[in-house]
Amino acid sequence: MSTQTAREELAVVIGLEVHVQLETDTKIFCGCSTEPTEDEGPNARTCPTCLGLPGALPVLNEGAVEAAVKIGKALDADVPERTTFHRKNYYYPDLPKNFQITQYDAPICADGELEISVEGTRRSIGITRAHLEEDPGSLRHEGGSIETAEYTLIDYNRAGTPLVEIVTEPDFRSPAETRAFLAKLEEVLEYLGVFDANRDGSLRVDANISLVPESAVESDGSIPADALAEANRTEVKNISSHRGAEKALAYEVTRQRNAVRRGREVEQETRHWDESRGITVSMRSKEEEKDYRYFREGDLPALEVSDWRESIAIPELPDARRERFREEYGLEEESASKLTSSREIADFFEEIAETFDPDLAATWVADNLLGELHYRDMGILEVDDRLDEFERLIELVDEDELTAKNAEEVVLREMLDAGEDPETIVEREGLGTADTGEVEAAVEGAIEENPEAVADYHDGDDGAINFLVGQVMQRTGGSADPGEVNALLRDRLEG
Known part of the structure; x- marks a missing residue:
């Protein structure tokens, strides 16, 4: 030059x-x-x-x-x-x-x-x-x-x-x-x-x-x-x-x-x-x-x-599959991209989506499962032979037999770390969802033992409800659904 x-x-x-x-x-x-x-x-x-x-x-x-x-x-x-x-x-x-x-x-x-x-x-x-x-x-x-x-x-x-x-x-x-x-x-x-x-x-x-x-x-x-x-x-x-x-x-x-x-x-x-x-x-x-x-x-x-x-045939390629996921399953661009990042991940998701709502399947595969695998430096091929176990875990949440929090933070992690099936983990840890009577009793107890938080809520501090939800979750060992607890608390406090 x-x-x-x-x-x-x-x-x-x-x-x-x-x-x-x-x-x-x-x-x-x-x-x-x-x-x-x-x-x-x-x-x-x-x-x-x-x-x-x-x-x-x-x-x-x-x-x-x-x-x-x-x-x-x-x-x-x-x-x-x-x-x-x-x-x-x-x-x-x-x-x-x-x-x-x-x-x-x-x-x-x-x-x-x-x-x-x-x-x-x-x-x-x-x-x-x-x-x-x-x-x-x-x-x-x-x-x-x-x-x-x-x-x-x-x-x-x-x-x-x-x-x-x-x-x-x-x-x-x-x-x-x-x-x-x-x-x-x-x-x-x-x-x-x-x-x-x-x-x-x-x-x-x-x-x-x-x-x-x-x-x-x-x-x-x-x-x-x-x-x-x-x-x-x-x-x-x-x-x-x-x-x-x-x-x-x-x-x-x-x-x-x-x-x-x-x-x-x-x-x-x-x-x-x-x-x-x-x-x-x-x-x-x-x-x-x-x-x-x-x-x-x-x-x-x-x-x-x-x-x-x-x-010589070739499979559906990433861009085409990504676009199909958006159209067929109604997924957002980010979820569709995660779920088509490899053929094995896309196959795994489609197996789950045959049984469950696509949004629920996408959340569990793209966010929960892939996130935990990435944290452990693992790939989908290391768990693809356990598809039936992951379907059972999602089913437990979908049928309200297990809270989403416990499923994500306890059962899924134990499945990956210990190689156990979800039922074994749920039984060992006592993670089944609490019945309505147990949750209502925990709500009453949290309100009675935390009058200052109750007063803060009545004074317009909506954040106080989160403290009370935490108290109920602690009383139920995390087996209550946080959304249900929130609704019960508001109903009780405003009734």
């Missing part, structure tokens, strides 16, 4: 390359398992094919292809009649063959989009392409970071795990937008059942970032190709989370802005995100396409996939 550019307002331009590990039983080109075992050591899940030994031939995993087509459909992308594989040649220690089998000019998906929302503004992010490839192995830097390690260990267990690389258009204008995109993408992938966010390294991001003059941005927010070509871009690698992407890109925006303000050129290079220090560090000059010497993979024939788009 010139010194003249340094005096201009600068716009941020970001594009992402998102590497998604697919959930398949075996690797993409061999029969090695993708699932680690408890006693697994390094290089245990390897064979001549994924180690790139002479004479070993790849065989394509059909499940990986199906997963890629599902992703293409979810991103509203084109699936071509024919797709091919290429060899991407470069030397790096975690790549045992010294080339990566990937896709080049005929990817399995192209020209898609994904809509995101940032601070109430909805935008569509263009998807340039999504292609299949194999994952390299993993490196472990011993005794420090990538810059300071005493030595580096290589584990090829991950080598050959199927990946889909999703490449976006340079449509992001802030780090916050990239975080929103990654969260939305991960949500869609989990709904499709092709991705497990809990797997280590399941989603990794490379980000390309440039600064261009604000005057180059068109009225519709697009940036002409010549303006992008003039702006040197840096690639930031080793980003492994939504939050990490936002932090890495925020740092890089600041670094590049400072360089431009000081009249220095922004170098076109590849940088490493050092999460422990919160900075990017230079790794090497940025490669160009010609450096990889792409050529067709002769051991894999062209793949005919266009007919698969119609034959």
